[in-house]
Amino acid sequence: MPIEAALIKPVVDALLALFRQGSDIQLKRNAEAALREAIRELLMANPDENRAEARIAIARAAGILTEDIVLAEDMLKKHRATKARTAGKSATGRRRKPAAAAADVPAKPAPARKAAAAKAPAKATGATTKGDAAAKPAARSSSREKPATPDAPPRPGKPARPAPKG
Numbered sequence: 145m146p147i148e149a150a151l152i153k154p155v156v157d158a159l160l161a162l163f164r165q166g167s168d169i170q171l172k173r174n175a176e177a178a179l180r181e182a183i184r185e186l187l188m189a190n191p192d193e194n195r196a197e198a199r200i201a202i203a204r205a206a207g208i209l210t211e212d213i214v215l216a217e218d219m220l221k222k223h224r225a226t227k228a229r230t231a232g233k234s235a236t237g238r239r240r241k242p243a244a245a246a247a248d249v250p251a252k253p254a255p256a257r258k259a260a261a262a263k264a265p266a267k268a269t270g271a272t273t274k275g276d277a278a279a280k281p282a283a284r285s286s287s288r289e290k291p292a293t294p295d296a297p298p299r300p301g302k303p304a305r306p307a308p309k310g
Contacts, residue, residue, distance in 0.1 A: 175206030179216060186219040193227075196220055 182199035185191045200216050 171206050172208060175203045175208050176212075179203040179208065179212050182216045183212065183219065186216065186223055191223060193220065193224060 178199040179202075182196040182203070185196045185199070196216070197220060200213065200220065203213055203216075
């Protein structure tokens with residue numbers, strides 16, 4: 145018995161509709177799972193905002209319009225607002241300038257040097273310009289290294305220091 149073409153097309157269309165419906169259901173399940181993951185991500189201490197936003201977009205694209213999407217978007221918005229307000233805080237408790245204030249304030253110019261300090265350079269002995277020079281001994285760079293004297297040859301690999309003036 146020959147199969148008529150008029151009967152084949154409606155059967156094929158019905159099968160394709162069933163497959164499409166099955167894939168739509170699977171898509172919606174995956175989107176709902178992505179939405180649950182987005183809410184779970186936003187409840188973490190340090191959530192990845194981009195990942196949560198992408199999962200919310202997946203749920204929206206799948207056509208899910210529930211209160212969970214509204215909740216997730218609201219959580220994301222509030223988290224970003226909190227992050228913007230507390231952008232200047234670090235985990236160690238040291239407060240930095242808020243992000244908005246730091247962007248508006250230009251960098252400080254270098255402080256102007258005093259005329260007297262520019263004329264007379266600081267002494268090389270480490271003593272301050274005020275007070276007695278013997279009050280504060282000169283600091284060495286390391287306790288293991290001894291300063292080279294004109295009598296002693298320099299250490300191998302190091303250039304000799306010039307003799308002190310005076």
